[in-house]
Amino acid sequence: MALPKIETCLSPSLLHLYDIKDSIVVIIDVFRATSTIAAALHQGAKEILPVDDVDRCIELGTQIENSITAGERDGKVAPGLQHGNSPLEYPRTFIENKTLVLTTTNGTRLLHMCSEANEIITGSFLNLGAVCDYLIAQKKPVLLACASWKDRYNLEDSLFAGAVYDTIGDHFEMNCDSTRAATHLYRQAKNNLYEFIQDSSHFLRLSKFGLQYDMEYCCKINQHNVLVKLVDGKLIRQ
């Protein structure tokens, strides 16, 4: 039997090059949306509502019972919202059974851009294993979709794409240079991911806000090993 195809899209601006209607799209926003999403669901959040902007976030927060609103702009909780975008901010005692209404700069936008996909899941180093196990089991074409930073290629999302291919490449057919490059990079970085990532534009930007510890946490593998899937506009644990 022919193996399903796996490809990597390095920026939302390149998404039009890929036919995703039969594919599982893995949304990747390592710093920090998809890391925070994995952490919150692992700690018992009921569901996560990804929304595009702060106003919509506030509006939904008032409508949904037992919900909290979250989102940052420039490393701080956005005005009008209650919480930030850190995977460390959502311990079980706080988030269990709550709905998290979350707005982020890049990840949410890409997620909405992929609405034609056959399925959407989210990926981060924190739930790498669950993502890989699921993709192997489904036997469908896969697009690893990097959220990037305002459409610019970034190192950390690409490294996660490389980690996926490095782990499960044998189960797929691959002829995609973005995937090849990501895998070369990951193999170079894997023994000390956090050190490698410190020379990256996103690390340098978020460091100015004192978020190094957050980023170190986002580089940990399988800390919150849940599968996160988009169902009826909500991200839930499967």
Add this chain to the structure above:
Amino acid sequence: MALPKIETCLSPSLLHLYDIKDSIVVIIDVFRATSTIAAALHQGAKEILPVDDVDRCIELGTQIENSITAGERDGKVAPGLQHGNSPLEYPRTFIENKTLVLTTTNGTRLLHMCSEANEIITGSFLNLGAVCDYLIAQKKPVLLACASWKDRYNLEDSLFAGAVYDTIGDHFEMNCDSTRAATHLYRQAKNNLYEFIQDSSHFLRLSKFGLQYDMEYCCKINQHNVLVKLVDGKLIRQ
């Protein structure tokens, strides 16, 4: 004095993210447009006219004295044209003092997309040294612009961008993950560039047409070490 900025654009589809009006743009189409351009000018071609399509190529070929037309589609000389897109096809005895009217799939298009740039030069491993010397001397911002393959990221153009930064990075300010990734890749590949590139989509595609020797040649550094600049719509040796 502040150093000028250097950045890398991985695909023509990402060009809108970069402000190029004060920059030198280096057009990179290693397999094979910018390699062939370096070779032909080094062997004494008078100038190269990059054109978008085969019809325009034929038309200019009939109008310009002492010209030859060239271009390939799917690894073969395009119908109506006289020559192909191989750097080995243009020895001095053949090309000296002639005008080469050239159409290629990706490189020519990107070149025309960059018309707002302060300056346009072309780069390939065959003229890496000349490109680097020129960029150091000019002290202007630089965009390393990969032609890619039909807007998809490719490994060989990215590797060349990495080679430039690996060589002259100290003379520039850099905070661009595309450049960082390209440089990591180049440092991994540089001791055997041709072997590294054999696992790439473009190599696999062109190998089907028997063009391995062409690609091996395109991986040689400084074989045709000329600076190629776009002046009044023509690529000339400076």
